[in-house]
Amino acid sequence: MTTNNLPQEEASCPAENILKQLSGKWKPQIFRLALDGPVRFNSLLRQLPGSNKQSVATALKELEEADILVKTVVQEKPLHIEYTLSEKGQAMVSVFRSMEGLLG
Amino acid sequence: MTTNNLPQEEASCPAENILKQLSGKWKPQIFRLALDGPVRFNSLLRQLPGSNKQSVATALKELEEADILVKTVVQEKPLHIEYTLSEKGQAMVSVFRSMEGLLG
DNA sequence: GTTGGTAGTCATGTTTTTTTGACTAATTGA
């Protein structure tokens, strides 16, 4: 069964959707941190100065809904939650990298 | 003389700056229309249903400030103004295209 | 049973972005 992953609102332009999914005050930074490996809620909160629980929680939820991050419960010592790049998220990496090449 | 084109606020992440420069309700659509050739104020207003003078004017100004569009006065019949992709704007096209390949 | 770490939610308030509607100003054509 292929699930229908359409976000609530679809723009006419695909690029516009991607931009929307990555835009916001914290999403690009969270995405960038996720490039280096799984990220976690409290850790992000500490790594993003000026951020707050609400904003980070919202950003994570939206990145998950956009199928950019995948949320996993890790059954380990101090039982925790990890967010990792989805396949789509990984496909975005090259786009992200080429943006980094565009100087400012 | 090389003019200093830095925007007021620089983020630590280059990709984040690009995202910021293209984000907003109307900028992606204006950018996409500019891919097909020079765009004009009143024409954009007609092509973007739901838009308004103020928003389009602001988007154009910011795209110009970000050195994505270049504003030109065209000395022709009904003397008008055109916005065309700058070099940087053209460099962004491939990024934009690869975003379009990421299925929403 | 209290402290500390995990990962949040909720209501509220502030700040930023976007929209609305009125207004300006130069040029063109009749």
Added chain:
DNA sequence: TCAATTAGTCAAAAAAACATGACTACCAAC
């Protein structure tokens, strides 16, 4: 001279995004 088209600006209101502080709930160690 009048009307339309060009390309906007300005102040204010509405909407969306973001921040704050209190609170919840689970688990483990002491």
